[in-house]
Amino acid sequence: MQKRARTREGKLQIELAQLQYALPRLSGQGISLSRQGGGIGARGPGETKLETDRRHIRNRIHEINGQLSAVKEHRTRYRERRKKNGVFQIAIVGYTNAGKSTLFNQLTEADSHEEDLLFATLDPMTRKMTLESGYSVLISDTVGFIQDLPTTLIAAFRSTLEEVKEADYLLHVIDSSNEDYEGHERTVHELLEELEADRIPMLTVYNKEDQIRPDFIPSSKHRHILISAKRKEDVKRLKADIMAELKKAFLKPYHVKIPAHEGKLISALKSDTLVESLEFQKEAEIYDITGYSGEDQTILGQIKKYMLERN
Template identity: 50%
Template sequence: MVEKLTKERVLVCGAYTQKEKEHFQSSMEELKRLVETAQGEVIVENIQHREDIDQKTVLGKGKIAEIQEQVIAENIDLVVVNTSLTPRQLANLEEILPCRVIDRTQLILDIFALRARSKEGKLQVAKAQIDYLLPRLTVMNGHLSKLGGGIGTRGPGETKLETDRRHLHRQQLRIQKELKEVKKHRELARKNRTQNSGLNIGLVGYTNAGKSTFLNVLTQAETYEKDELFATLDPLTRQYRLKEGLKMTFTDTVGFIQDLPTTLVEAFHSTLEETQNMDLLFHIVDASSPERDEQEKTVLRLLDELGCQSIPVLTIYNKMDQVAGDFVPTQFPHLCLSLKERGAKEEIETGIIKFLQEIWQPYTYSLPVSEVQKLYALQEFTLVEKMEFSEEETYNITGYGNQKYAYLYEK
C-alpha cells in the first residue's frame, strides 16, 4: 500500500508599511497559493503593520516571539516570509525560529524546480538557484541541521547547499556554458520557424490567467492545464491556421507575477526573449480576479522591461463567466469571453480577424492565373478577405497584410 504524502505545515508571515498597504493582502493571498502550489499546507498566517521594516528581521521582536510560539504550538515545519530576505535577515530568523525559514524568492524558485521540463528550463532554474544560494552560503552553513528536504530544497538546492562555494562556482560556469549552447540551438530553431510560420503570436499574462487553456482551445495542444500558479514554465509553440488560410504560430510563455524576483527575471530572460520576436502579443487576463488591475499593470510593466512596447497587443479577458457585477475593461483592443465555454474558439477566430483588420493595411491585388502559386502564399501570410476570378483570367484579391509580407501584394 502506497503511503499518502504528508504536506508540510507552513506558517506564512510578512510586514508592510502604510504605502504598501493597498496591495499587501493580495500579495499574502498569492503567497498562500504559492505554498499550495509547492505542495505545502498553510496552517497559520501572521502579518504586521510597521512604520518601517525591521532591517535585521523584517518583523519586530514581539511579533517574532509570537511566531515562535505558533511554530511550536502548531507543529510548523516551515516559515515563509513574504519578501526577499537578505542573507543576514535569513540567518537571524533561522537563529530564532525552531524550524526552517525561506523567503518568497526561494519559494518561487522551488516551484520552478518542480515545473521545469525542458533542458533549458532546468538549466535556468539551476542557475537561478545557485545565484540565490551563493551570497547566502556563509550564513546558511550554520543552520544546515534544519534542512531535511521539502519546500525550498528542491532542484540544485537540495544537494548543493552542503557543498563549498568553489563547487557552486564551478557549477555556475558549467551551466552558463550549457545555456549558451542551448541558446544557439533555440535561436536557430526560432529563425527557421519565423521564416516559415507566418504570423507569430506570443501568449503573455499573469500566472494562472488561462494561457495554456487558450492554447488548448485553439490548437488542441494538450498542454498542462491546472488551476495553480506557474502551471506552465517552458515555452511551447503550436501552429494554427484560420479557415481563410492565414498561418500562425502561438507561443505560450511562463506566467508573470507580482514582485517577480530580479534573479528570476534575469534567469528566464532568454526564455522570455521569445516574446520580443513576436509579431503580435495576446495578453490573457483573468477578468474575475479582484486584483485584475494590478495584475494587468504587472504584465505590462514586465513587457516594457523586455522591450516589447512596439508590438501590437490584443487583450483577452478570460473567465467572464466568473465575473460578479458589471465589468469595465481597461485595455483596448480586447475580447471578453470564457475559454472553457462552448463557442470560445469561434469567438477567438472572429476577434483575431477583427484585430488584424484594425492594425494591418488593406490591399487589393490582381493576380494572373499563370502565377497561381503566389495565391497560396497570399492566403498563408496575409488575411485574404475576398477573392474573385475575372473573365480576364486573373484573381482579384482584397485583404489585409503587414509590412513583413507586403512584397507579396505590392506591385
C-alpha cells in the same frame, strides 16, 4: 516547478534559478578543515565543506549559463529567420493562473501544460494558429508574471520573456474572476515596461467570463474583449478580432489575377497570406484573388507580376 519543465532548456533554467537562490544561503561547518584530497572536484588543502559546496555550485552555474547561451544563439537565428519570412508573431502574456494555457490550447489545439498552479508553463511554447481565412500566424504561450518577480527568476525564464519582446502583438489575459484583477493588470504592465515591451500593440483579454465577479469593470486603457477560453464561440470571436486588427494595422492589401496552372502559388497565398476573396474565372482560366500580406513577405516577389491596383 522542476517537474513542469518539459524541455532540456526548461530543466536547465529551473536548476539555474535553484542554484542562484541557494548559493548565498549556504551554511555549514565553516571551521572544519578537510583532509587534503586529490582528483578533480576534491577539496583542496584546508578547504571546508562549505567552500567545496560553493565551488561546485559556481562551476555548475557557469556550465549551465554556457549551455543556455548556446540555446539563446540558436533561438536568435530561428527568430531572425521567422522575421525574414514575414511570419506574424503573437505572444500571450498575463499574471500567473489567468488562463493563458487554456486559451493557448483553444487557439492552437495544442497540448500545453494546463493546470491551476503557479508557473505551470515553464517552457516557451510557440505554435501555429490558423485564422478563419486560412492565414497562419505564430503564437507563444509564456510563463505567468507575478508581483515582485525575483531577479534570478527573470534570468532563468529569459527565453519565454524574450518571446514577448520579439512579438508583433500581445494578448494580455486577465482573470476577471479574481478580486485583485486590477492589481494583476498593473503588475503585468510594469513588468512589460521593465522588459521594454510596453510599446507593442496589445489586446486585453478578460478571461473567465463564466466566473466573472459581480463588481467587475474593465479597467484596461487598451482595446479589450470579454471571453471564456472554455467556450468555442468566444475563441472564434477572439480569432475574428485578431484577424480584423491584422487587416487594419499590420497588413497591406493586394489584388492579383493568377493563371490556374499556378496551383502551388495559389496554395501558398492561402496559407501564407490573409485571403479575403477568391474567384475562379472559367473563361480566362484565372483566379481573381484579393487579400492582405505582410510588407516583407517573400511571396510578394512571386506574385508581383500578377498584381493589379486595388480600388
